[in-house]
Amino acid sequence: MATGHKRPPTSTGAETVAAEESRQISINRPQHFVLVHGAGHGAWTWYKLKPRLEAAGHRATVLDLAASGVNRRSIEEVFTFSEYSQPLLNFLRDSVPPGERVVLVGHSLGGLSVALAADMFSDKVAAVVFLTAFVPDTVHKPSYVLEQYMATAPKERWRDTVFRPYGDGDQEGSAMIFGPQFLSLLYQLSPGEDLELAKTLVRPSSLFINDLSSQEELSDDGFGSVTRVFIVCNEDKGISEEFQRWMIRNSGIENVAEIGGADHMPMFSKTQELCQCLLVIANKYT
Structure with a gap:
């Protein structure tokens, strides 16, 4: 496992070159990407x-999400996954007009x-992109992939993560607090500055397995009807490549991309490669 951290480019020139590279992929039509963070993290x-996608014309x-980033709720106030995901659901309901479709990432x-x-x-989704992400199927309960992950992931992988129950008996949940050692595992190939940012901004979260x-299985007419793409990150120490590929097989996803040398946080460790990958996906599958 790598122990050093790559430093990001700091010059304006480097950022300009990256933006120009993003423009080099011809755009069939501008797309609207909606980017959704993982547990404990936020829009940050x-x-x-985000600026690279915008520089490419999208x-x-x-x-x-609830209890994440600058959202005012605490995890102790959120008991269901639907509540947790409500900001995304509200956005699609209220801010995406009929006839417009977005690319969910x-x-x-x-x-x-x-x-x-x-x-x-x-009807409002052009494609769903799973970025080294948990992906359900339409056969099992939505918790199935998380249950399989918890059953197969070695306990030592969690390092200094703390799991803490909350609630009063009528409503109960389990909070999950990432420690600096676990974050270092997720960010092992990312710039050190971004790891330090995470140590400052990451908040308690939950997997909402119970x-x-x-909940009911996701439907074939809904989730099963949209174009689905999985992006494999082959140096991910949080969700192993083996488990990523198991989820691909389990869910029946046929559209698969890969970012070599990416850890669990490819938006930091392989920013430009991720941008290029999403641009290709937008052109090919929407």
Whole structure:
């Protein structure tokens, strides 16, 4: 496992070159990307990617899910995955007009949020992209992939993560707090500055496994009807490549891309490669 961190380019010239590279992929038509963060993180995780997508002529919306980023709720006030994902669901309901379709990009736990959104608003979704993300199927309960992950991931992978129950008996949940050692595992190939940013901004979250296990399966007519793409990150130490490829097989996803040398946070470790990958996906699948 790599122990050093790559430093990001700091010159304006480097950023200009990156933006020009993004423009080199011809655009069939401008797309609207909606970027959804993973557990404990927030809209801030996309700060490097969003301007690159916009420089290429696309729209990019970043959202804080409940109890994430600058959202005012605490995780102790959120008991269901639907509540947690509500900012995304509200956005699709209220801010995407009829006839417009967006490209949903879910990272890590955000994969389940974009899957839920696609199931509810399939007519507003051009494609769903799972970026080294948890992806459900339409056969099992939405909790299935998380249950399989928890059963197969070695306990030492969690390092200094703390799991803490909350609630009063009528409503109960389990908070998950990432420690600096676990964050270092997720960010092992990312710039050190971005790891330090995460240590400052990451908040307690939850996997909502109990709630997801009580929900209905996602539908073939909803989630199963939209174009789905999985982006494999082959140096991910949080969700292993082996488990990523198991999820691809389990969900029946046929459209697969790969970013070599990317850790669990490709928006930091391979920003430009991720941007190029999304531009190709937008051209090919929408």
